[in-house]
Amino acid sequence: xxxxxxxxxxxxxxxxxxxxxxxxxxxxxxxxxxxxxxxxxxxxxxxxxxxxxxxxxxxxxxxxxxxxxxxxxxxxxxxxxxxxxxxxxxxxxxxxxxxxxxxxxxxxxxxxxxxxxxxxxxxxxxxxxxxxxxxxxxxxxxxxxxxxxxxxxxxxxxxxxxxxxxxxxxxxxxxxxxxxxxxxxxxxxxxxxxxxxxxxxxxxxxxxxxxxxxxxxxxxxxxxxxxxxxxxxxxxxxxxxxxxxxxxxxxxxxxxxxxxxxxxxxxxxxxxxxxxxxxxxxxxxxxxxxxxxxxxxxxxxxxxxxxxxxxxxxxxxxxxxxxxxxxxxxxxxxxxxxxxxxxxxxxxxxxxx
Amino acid sequence: xxxxxxxxxxxxxxxxxxxxxxxxxxxxxxxxxxxxxxxxxxxxxxxxxxxxxxxxxxxxxxxxxxxxxxxxxxxxxxxxxxxxxxxxxxxxxxxxxxxxxxxxxxxxxxxxxxxxxxxxxxxxxxxxxxxxxxxxxxxxxxxxxxxxxxxxxxxxxxxxxxxxxxxxxxxxxxxxxxxxxxxxxxxxxxxxxxxxxxxxxxxxxxxxxxxxxxxxxxxxxxxxxxxxxxxxxxxxxxxxxxxxxxxxxxxxxxxxxxxxxxxxxxxxxxxxxxxxxxxxxxxxxxx
Numbered sequence: 001x002x003x004x005x006x007x008x009x010x011x012x013x014x015x016x017x018x019x020x021x022x023x024x025x026x027x028x029x030x031x032x033x034x035x036x037x038x039x040x041x042x043x044x045x046x047x048x049x050x051x052x053x054x055x056x057x058x059x060x061x062x063x064x065x066x067x068x069x070x071x072x073x074x075x076x077x078x079x080x081x082x083x084x085x086x087x088x089x090x091x092x093x094x095x096x097x098x099x100x101x102x103x104x105x106x107x108x109x110x111x112x113x114x115x116x117x118x119x120x121x122x123x124x125x126x127x128x129x130x131x132x133x134x135x136x137x138x139x140x141x142x143x144x145x146x147x148x149x150x151x152x153x154x155x156x157x158x159x160x161x162x163x164x165x166x167x168x169x170x171x172x173x174x175x176x177x178x179x180x181x182x183x184x185x186x187x188x189x190x191x192x193x194x195x196x197x198x199x200x201x202x203x204x205x206x207x208x209x210x211x212x213x214x215x216x217x218x219x220x221x222x223x224x225x226x227x228x229x230x231x232x233x234x235x236x237x238x239x240x241x242x243x244x245x246x247x248x249x250x251x252x253x254x255x256x257x258x259x260x261x262x263x264x265x266x267x268x269x270x271x272x273x274x275x276x277x278x279x280x281x282x283x284x285x286x287x288x289x290x291x292x293x294x295x296x297x298x299x300x301x302x303x304x305x306x307x308x309x310x311x312x313x314x315x316x317x318x319x320x321x322x323x324x325x326x327x328x329x330x331x332x333x334x335x336x337x338x339x340x341x342x343x344x345x346x347x348x349x350x351x352x353x
Numbered sequence: 354x355x356x357x358x359x360x361x362x363x364x365x366x367x368x369x370x371x372x373x374x375x376x377x378x379x380x381x382x383x384x385x386x387x388x389x390x391x392x393x394x395x396x397x398x399x400x401x402x403x404x405x406x407x408x409x410x411x412x413x414x415x416x417x418x419x420x421x422x423x424x425x426x427x428x429x430x431x432x433x434x435x436x437x438x439x440x441x442x443x444x445x446x447x448x449x450x451x452x453x454x455x456x457x458x459x460x461x462x463x464x465x466x467x468x469x470x471x472x473x474x475x476x477x478x479x480x481x482x483x484x485x486x487x488x489x490x491x492x493x494x495x496x497x498x499x500x501x502x503x504x505x506x507x508x509x510x511x512x513x514x515x516x517x518x519x520x521x522x523x524x525x526x527x528x529x530x531x532x533x534x535x536x537x538x539x540x541x542x543x544x545x546x547x548x549x550x551x552x553x554x555x556x557x558x559x560x561x562x563x564x565x566x567x568x569x570x571x572x573x574x575x576x577x578x579x580x581x582x583x584x585x586x587x588x589x590x591x592x593x594x595x596x597x598x599x600x601x602x603x604x605x606x607x608x609x610x611x612x613x614x615x616x617x618x619x620x621x622x623x624x625x626x627x628x629x630x631x632x633x634x635x636x637x638x639x640x
Contacts, residue, residue, distance in 0.1 A: 296455075
């Protein structure tokens with residue numbers, strides 16, 4: 001090759017693809033997954049399949065937002081439905097009272113969720129560990145109590161139905177939700193792998209040490225809550241408009257637990273883990289509808305078995321078998337290679353007698 | 354009104370007290386945040402309901418308690434103990450266990466409301482309040498169980514080991530407590546307490562497969578309110594939250610919607626003022 005290679009030129013892109021993406025099974029899987037999501041409607045526009053994928057994307061975003069807060073900073077939130085639910089309610093109420101369109105109300109709902117995140121984050125400055133989890137648990141229950149108290153304004157048990165649709169048809173809604181999910185997850189992933197993510201990691205491992213090196217832990221803990229709540233709120237607003245109802249279900253204990261299940265199943269503190277978890281489990285739950293009565297039994301047993309044998313989640317469990325770390329330069333390699341692809345050192349030392 | 358609050362509050366305190374003590378034992382010694390705890394309580398009530406079709410009350414109750422104990426020990430042995438390192442994984446495994454119980458009961462009994470006939474039908478007048486005799490029996494039963502559990506924890510060597518492990522795991526291990534054995538005892542005792550609470554509640558409440566969620570929230574709140582790892586704290590927390598609930602239901606209009614919400618606000622308030630709970634040992638310094 002002659003001449004300097006311009007970054008973002010076509011030859012550079014091809015080289016990048018060959019040496020950085022295709023070299024590792026995990027990246028190939030991620031690329032195939034994104035391509036699958038983007039081109040799926042070319043092959044099938046079955047409304048049912050589109051619906052399952054759209055819901056999976058919504059839950060993936062919701063779970064990834066949970067992972068940034070709970071996986072990275074270790075502040076396990078058991079009340080994430082608070083952000084998800086109030087954003088949906090806020091969006092519905094703004095639409096009803098002010099007549100705004102969804103593209104305006106959903107961001108406003110997410111902004112409100114961000115404020116709620118700061119509010120829920122305030123106790124985190126004093127309360128830690130399991131105590132904090134239980135404090136967060138209280139918020140959606142409180143919100144639910146208030147919603148039931150004012151049924152004329154909030155719709156009570158029935159919730160607010162008949163919200164405006166996200167798009168003209170299922171296909172438009174699919175692309176809107178999927179693209180929002182991909183962009184948001186990419187942003188979350190970049191955050192998690194930046195200096196900020198490093199500080200979040202450190203907060204989980206040893207908060208006192210982080211404070212000792214002069215990091216303002218208060219600001220970072222609140223920031224984690226705010227960012228996570230924003231994306232959870234985004235997912236909640238989209239979800240309410242997709243189903244066209246904002247109801248008390250979106251604040252229930254089960255809605256709070258869901259992102260925990262998707263994330264831990266996929267792999268906690270990875271960002272892509274929750275996405276994998278949601279895209280594996282949500283369609284699976286649909287598939288289990290063939291045996292409606294046994295559906296949740298099968299689901300529970302599956303989770304028990306998978307967690308028993310892959311306690312770190314499916315993604316880590318599978319990738320650890322497909323890839324291994326170079327003992328010298330710590331770069332990951334596919335399991336097929338005998339020598340590291342970067343430093344050329346032998347991956348496995350032969351044991352000689 | 355005051356008398357009603359007092360009597361109902363005491364009955365509810367007894368039930369929550371048994372559940373909270375069991376939960377605190379499991380968390381304190383085995384370090385498992387067991388979200389399936391009230392599922393065991395539900396299972397015991399349903400076992401009782403099922404077995405009453407075949408035998409009298411006493412053998413049915415005994416058998417139900419033993420079945421729950423067995424289930425809990427099996428779950429601990431095969432699912433929870435091997436995963437203890439991974440906290441988040443344990444959390445969802447316990448959720449999955451609770452979900453499994455709920456769904457299996459839904460399959461076997463359907464979603465209908467079931468009830469167990471009261472052992473002591475009829476009412477008595479107490480301080481000007483009509484109280485079901487069954488509720489008084491449940492209160493006496495709860496008091497007896499809690500006293501026995503307390504005597505066991507205070508009086509026996511195993512109880513000493515359990516309390517030591519709940520207070521400080523490392524120090525307990527240093528003086529020769531087998532944490533693994535203490536864990537089995539604590540999990541067994543915790544499940545047994547949950548089962549007994551279920552047996553006490555069964556004749557008063559309606560049984561349905563979702564009955565485990567409402568008490569779960571209160572029990573979690575009670576244990577945290579008292580301070581995780583503190584056994585007297587768990588009991589005190591249970592009493593406070595039981596009375597908070599009864600007061601709200603009796604005095605506030607629309608209180609039934611708010612009962613859990615108010616109980617949890619009490620919790621948030623206490624934690625913000627005193628982050629380690631009322632009697633908590635500080636886990637923050639644990640490394």
